[in-house]
Amino acid sequence: MGRREVRDSEIKLRHANPDVSGGASTGPVERSLFKHSDFLKFWSADSISFFGSQFSTLAIPWVAVTTLGADASQMGVLGALSLLAFPLFGLFVGVWVDRNLRKRTMIVSNLGRALLLGTIPAATILGGLSMNLLYIVSFLVGTLQTFFDIGYQAYVPSLVERTQLVEANSKLETSRSTAQVAGPSIAGVLVQIFSAPYVILGDVLGYSGSATFLSAIRKKEATPEATGKTVLEDIKEGLAVVLRNRSLSSIAGCTATSNLFSNAYGVLLLLFFYNELHMTALESGIVFTLGGIGSVVGALTSSRISRVLGVGWAIVSGALIFGVASLAFYFAAQPFAIPLMAIAQFVIGLTTVLYNVNQVSYRQALVPPELQGRMNASMRFIVWGTIPIGAILGGVLGQWLGVRPAIGVASIGSTLAFLWVIFSPVRKIREIPGREQRTR
Template structure:
């Protein structure tokens, strides 16, 4: 593990934990402190993610025009400044739901630039031959935050108040910015003549549409995210009303899923060596899809374990898929196009999420939570087919004009 990557890990460990803590604090602040209705709470939540649909594609073109690290640092500092305004306003008694929505919206815009730039910047820090190990380490940290963060957030809200907990996330973004500034790796930017925003956006879209493997990953990921959104609309209803679990047991079941995700992230480099870095992409989805179908067959009592196994297997397999598919994209896509390709993928995935969530609510109301979960599970169970077909047809060479990814030396044993 290099010095620069250690600094990256420090920043992301801090900011991911802060994000998970704040993810509990802001909804509680809206509900308990400001008396938000379910609709108003939904507006706050939607404000934080709509940025991907509004500026996701232009952000990719802008990110490809310059060095990524300054963009990441600026995104962190902007989010820190926006979040600080919440406890300040609360201290003066002027905090409102409108401010929460505006802060969530603007912080969401900054997150778009960070997420697109971050995936494009990682190759400059770790090198293309260590991307899989780098992505796995970062996703392990993210999953760890999902295990510890919400519980810590709930305790901290009780101890110091929701508004003050938001300040913790602001500080975590400052730590992330400082960690990024400590990185010394030189980032090479391919300078190009600007042809206007839309032609540059179109280049990213065209690359995704033209490249067989990247296009297949886009289709598979879109189907997966859409199915996940459908399931997310009824998951809690199924656990509480169908399986009759108490809130404590619901938390335990979800925590087990987060632990499974963490284990999946940690195991990804070894599994990629066993199965091959291309084959593991679709194998992980077969695993998630087949075992994930156990969830809707769970019953109250002892058969609740089917839901535990299904949800945990889904988290395990999906995170392996996310790490390996993103790694393939970072290796294959030319550096000067990576920002726009990443932005295109994020636009497709995040844009489908609200549609899937809405459909999940409609299906849950019309047919019940169990049937809705079966539909979502069925989509996941077949979602691997486009990637399988593309990789099989490529014969292991998913990098046109270059070596097959399976020929890249394994990260395992190369990290110090």
């Protein structure tokens, strides 16, 4: 097939008018996800993988600091290398995911990460541990994680019915949120007992177990058809799916804006807690822990809330309440600062998950299977690109205005992010689009 331009008519989304709410699936009769053996295997695989990753998230930097004596600049390089893969390769990985079997991609990614992380305790035993090894492992693990994450979101719609996507993503997010709350604490205890390099073996076992569960999934994937297009044409088509659809582009704009401003105030919070509110590390930890608990509650209730409000208003309300809750930081003052900010963090955690579960489920249902990888890669490229900019913006505002005023300005910006979705077709979405609803 020769070179061709990407046109709107070629991007076949899943309902005849993407600006109007979807209807019920006309596919097979649904079964409970608790009786869906393949989903349960996938859920187990993801839970084990994500929980194990909390060990290396803590242990690798701890190894660098306590075992190798890394300084601030080395820690900065280590952190950057773990995040560099997505902006470098994300759009290309989206093309790969759409051209290859997604389950196989996730299995290889997990096994690769297990092997790479296993080199750290092995090098410790053999006396070859170095910062260069940590740099290489962090970058390569981040690269394989990019393959896994894009494949993961693209695979879910092929595993469950479209009307079960919100429930499926809620269950997956419940495990992830629980891991984020409990994982670091457990990892910290294990580091104290066994030493950081050996705690990474928990992550090795997690990725290996995840690959085993994925391999046990019996449902066969359809082999992707060759399109005859170049990689750049495929990337262009993926970006067009997001940018030329009003619902998807407004979700991208909302998420990118929220990420920009929430990271702007996020980099200032610990400084604010310590210097202005004179909070202890324990008090700061309590505030952030409430955010994790809110995430778990959000994951458990997102499906029910979306049924009551509708998918569109769940997205809109999640974005709005997230921003409004962040304004509490600006107004926090002793003696009520800790309870006020703890409540705010709880609400932020809950609404973040409410927003994400519903917008991810809608995207997965709207876009056909052959575009899932590129759509997810394009969306992440847009919405994650503002995160480092937000961190820089927060530092500049903090220096220019002072910490509290900078947090206030950034919180207002975060609140206004909801305008992207309230003045878009998103608010009209009542249900997840059904199987038969797509443009022709």
